[in-house]
Amino acid sequence: MKNYFAIVLLLLTTLGYAQSSLSGLLKKYNSEAIPYITVEELKQSKNEVILLDTRERNEYNVSHLKNAVYAGYDHFNLDSVKKHIPNKNNPIVVYCSLGVRSEKIGIKLKDAGYTNVKNLYGGIFEWKNQNNTVYSTKGKQTENVHAYSKTWSKWLLKGEKIIN
Structure with missing residues (x-):
């Protein structure tokens, strides 16, 4: 019985750690079918x-990486990507808030024959957390970053959190 409690305690501790670190979070949700960059x-x-940018339009409109193309998540359109990126060997980096949704879009691209797709580790949150610039839809630098939700916003440590 003592061993049973020790095992349960160890599992709970491990699960708690996995959700308290970015690497643990990404391991929980991602298969790494798309390699990280x-x-x-x-x-x-x-x-x-x-x-x-594989976030939703309202997230992209708040801020995005310079020169990023909106691809969306719920409304992702592979045909639109094929028109924009006809060469399936071009290097592509997908990103979202943290890298979970972008992996799913990256898999769709890979399944469609794109050969050089990578997923930004930690997404736009990690980009901003490392003091990099993000841009509004008007092409202006901004401190605003769409934080996706109150729950996920804890991973954004720098910039102004926007939730709408």
Whole structure:
């Protein structure tokens, strides 16, 4: 009986840790079917990649990475992406708030034959948390970042959290 309680305690502790770190959160929700690219790696190759913002339009309108193309999540349209990115070998980086929704869109791209898709580790939240610039739909720098929801907003440590 003592061993049973010890095992339960260990499991609860592990689950608590998994949800209190970004890596734990991403491991919980993602399969890593789409390889990650870090913020630093993206900054080094930013001019060579196509950025796809896989959040919803209202999130994108608040702020996005410079030159990112809106792709959406609930209303993702593969045909629209094919028109915008006809070369399936182009390097593409998908991102969302943290990297969960973007992995799902990345898988759709991979299934459609795109060969060079990566998922931004930690999404726009990690981008902003590392003091990088985000832009409004008017192309102006902004401190505003759509925080998706009150629950998920805890992962955004810098910038102005917008929830609507």
